[in-house]
Amino acid sequence: QVQLQESGPGLVKPSQTLSLTCTVSGASLNNIGHYWTWIRQHPGKGLEWIGYVYYTGTTYYNPSLKSRLTMSVDTSKNQFSLSLSSVTAADTAVYYCARDRYLGPYYYYMDVWGKGTTVTVSS
Amino acid sequence: SFELTQDPPASVALGQTVTITCQGDSLRTFYASWFQQKPGQAPVVVIYGRNKRPSGIPDRFSGSSSGNTASLTITGAQAEDGADYYCSSRDSSGDHLLIGGGTKLTVL
Numbered sequence: 001q002v003q004l005q006e007s008g009p010g011l012v013k014p015s016q017t018l019s020l021t022c023t024v025s026g027a028s029l030n031n032i033g034h035y036w037t038w039i040r041q042h043p044g045k046g047l048e049w050i051g052y053v054y055y056t057g058t059t060y061y062n063p064s065l066k067s068r069l070t071m072s073v074d075t076s077k078n079q080f081s082l083s084l085s086s087v088t089a090a091d092t093a094v095y096y097c098a099r100d101r102y103l104g105p106y107y108y109y110m111d112v113w114g115k116g117t118t119v120t121v122s123s
Numbered sequence: 124s125f126e127l128t129q130d131p132p133a134s135v136a137l138g139q140t141v142t143i144t145c146q147g148d149s150l151r152t153f154y155a156s157w158f159q160q161k162p163g164q165a166p167v168v169v170i171y172g173r174n175k176r177p178s179g180i181p182d183r184f185s186g187s188s189s190g191n192t193a194s195l196t197i198t199g200a201q202a203e204d205g206a207d208y209y210c211s212s213r214d215s216s217g218d219h220l221l222i223g224g225g226t227k228l229t230v231l
Contacts, residue, residue: 037220047158047166047209049220060218096165100220108213109156109171116165 002026004097004114012091012121018084022097022114029075030055033102036073036080037110040093048093052100053080087121094118127155127210127223134229135200142196143226145210153212155193157186160207160225169208170195197228205230 008020038050051061135141158166170186
């Protein structure tokens, strides 16, 4: 059974860098066709795609966050990570990690999600 | 295309049928998937690809697609189906993920 678990500080000060890690169990990050994804949800709002990282290190980011984002994978630890710099209160959200699977041409879906971790940006 | 547009909040009487839609240019190319999210919980996929249901999802959930519109239908809605529903797909380039704004479903 594949499980994802987010970890990181629940409170970050404005202008600092938010860093989160997702630990994957039951699957290898090296699997072809699996895109390791971050999504967030502002309080009372909808889901927002942040970006994803492939096992090769290739990344794709939400254009609105790209200038502040870095994602990476550590296949030795079976973890992938998110860093978001220069945070403000607008980055306060629940952050989810998920696996986006490629099943065939034009055919992807996020089949496994972490439970989410709440990050508050406040001084 | 950069957006997926979902219906406003909807309601359905217990045991009746409801359809939620999602529109976007990318849906002409990429399959949509549908997620159910209840308060305080992570989203759970209910439909993906060409009307596929993950193990454990009741068969009252079904999906369809036509042109730029994907639809999620719940046939015989149950009280536990009250939730927020989101659609998602890749954008037309295939490089980015799009997520709709969500539809809140109330079962009366």
